[in-house]
Amino acid sequence: MTLAGCWRIVLFKNVIRPRAYLRCPVVFGQLCSVRFLCSSPVPFGSEDTIFALSSGRGRCGVAVVRVSGPDASGALRALTGLKRTLTPRTAHLRSITHPKSNELLDRGLILWFPGPHSFTGEDSAEFHVHGGPAVISGVLQALGSLPGLRPAEAGEFTRRAFHAGKLDLTEVEGLGDLIHAETEAQRRQALRQMSGHLGRLYNEWSQQLKHCLAHMEAFIDFSEGELIEDGVLNQVDMAVSKLQAEIKEHLCDERRGERLRSGVHVVIAGSTNAGKSSLFNLLCQRPAAIVSPIPGTTRDVVETPLDIGGFPVLLSDTAGLRETDDNVEREGVQRALKRVEMADLTLVVVDSTQLPQEPQMVPGFLNDYLNNVLPKKLEKDHVPQCLLILNKSDLLPKENISIIQRALSDLFIEASVCILSCSTREGLSDFLKLLQEKVKTMCADPLVGSPSLTQTRHRTNLQKSIEALSQYYKYRDMDLALAAEGLRLGLSCLGRITGKVDTEEILDVIFRDFCIGK
C-alpha cells in the first residue's frame, strides 16, 4: 500500500466518507415522489389494481414486483396457475408464466398479503424473481396484460397506505427519508419518524387541543343553563398556555432535525490563495477543485456531499474574497458571500504566513479577517458558527506557532481555531475531531430526547398553530366564538402535519367529557 493510502485509512476511517451526489430513484414506481403525495393527480379510491417493480432498477440478484388492489389474488393465480388460496405472508416457490402465451418467465417466490393486513391495507402480492431486465419486463408485461391491472404511479403504494390509515404523513415522510438516508444518523432519524414518534407527539397535542375546544364549545353552548361546572375556561387557559410553550420549545431546536435530514452546510471561505481548495480536496479525498498558486483560481462554488462521523455534510469550496476588477471573479466573490450567509458552519481559512509579525497584532488581524468573511446582516436566531483554520503552518518556524497559539487567547470573536498544513497534513486529525464534534452538535443524536421536526412544512404549520393559539388569548375575554376559532385553527394546522384534520371527533369528546343535562 502506498503511503498516501495508509494515511487515508488512518485518518479518515469512520470519520469521513463520500456520499453519492445524487439521490438515485431506487424505488421506481413506489416511493420516488413521496413528498408530492398530496398533490398527485391520481384520485384515491379507484378500484384499480396496481403493480410496479419495488426493488432497485438494473441487474440484481432478486427483484421484487408488487401488486396491490382487488385483483391481486387474480394476478397471482393468472401468473402461477394456482387454484388454492396461499398461506398469507409465506413464501412459495412457483413457476411464473405469461397468462396469454403460457411461456415460462421465471421460477421465483410468491407471497400473498390479504388486506387489511398489508402495507397498503389492500389485497397485495409479491413476486420475487431473478433480477435480470428481461425477467422483470416479462413479469411486468404479463401483469399489464391482465384486465383491471395497471402500472402504479410514483408513490401510489404509499398513498394507498396513507388513505387506509396505515401511515400518517410524518410516517410517510419518514419512510421516504429512510429510503434516501445516506448516513447512519439520517437512517436513525428516519426510522424514528417512520415508527410514528413525531406523529404521536403531534397527535398528543391535537388531542389536548381537541379537549380544550370541546370544553370551550360546551361552555359556549351550555354555560347559561349552568350545566357546566365553573373554572372550565381557566382549565382551557392553562392547557393552551402549556401547549404553546411545548410547541415553542419543540421549534427552538436550531433546525437539528432538518439539518440532519438535508445535510449540514459547511462552507470553506477566506482570502485568495489561503488554501481553501487544498482543504476542500483534502476533505473529499480527491482533486475535486483546482489548486494553483494563482490567486483567484476558484470562481464557481464547488460542492460535494460527505459523511462525517455518520452525519451528512454538504461541503462547498468558494472563490477567494478580494476586491477585483474582473467581472467573473467579482461574481464568484458574490456567490461566495451568499454561501457563507446560508452556511450552518463556515471554515474560515487564513494563510498563516500572512499573519502580522508582532504577536499583539495577531488577534486584531484575525478579528478583522473574520469580520470580512462572516455575514454582516444576520437573520434573527442565526449565530454564525465558524472554525478558523490557520493554514500553511509548514511554512512557519516552530517558535512562531507557539507565539500565535498564545496570541489566540485574545481573540474577540468566539471561534474555534486549528493550526493546519494542507501540504504536510500536520494538525489534520485535531481539525477533523473538531469538525466532527461541531457537525454532531448541529444535528444532535436523533434517538435522544423528543423527536425533532425534519421538514420546513412541519415548522411552518407549527408556527401557524402557535399564532392561531394566540388568537385564543386575544379574544378570550371579548368573543368566545372567535377565541374558539383560534383553537380550531391551531388544531387544523397540527392536523395538516400528520394529514389528519378531523372536526367530527370534537363532538365525541364533548359527550364523553361532559354529563350535559345530568
Ligand SMILES: Nc1nc2c(ncn2[C@@H]2O[C@H](COP(=O)(O)OP(=O)(O)OP(=O)(O)O)[C@@H](O)[C@H]2O)c(=O)[nH]1
Ligand atoms: N506550503 C503550503 N502550501 C499550501 C498549503 N495549502 C495550500 N498551499 C498552496 O497554496 C496555493 C493556493 O492554494 P489553493 O488551494 O489554490 O488556494 P485557494 O484559497 O483555493 O485559492 P483561490 O481559489 O485562488 O482563492 C497553492 O499553490 C497550494 O499548493 C499548505 O498547507 N502549505
Ligand SMILES: [K+]
Ligand atoms: K489559488
Ligand SMILES: [Mg+2]
Ligand atoms: Mg480555490
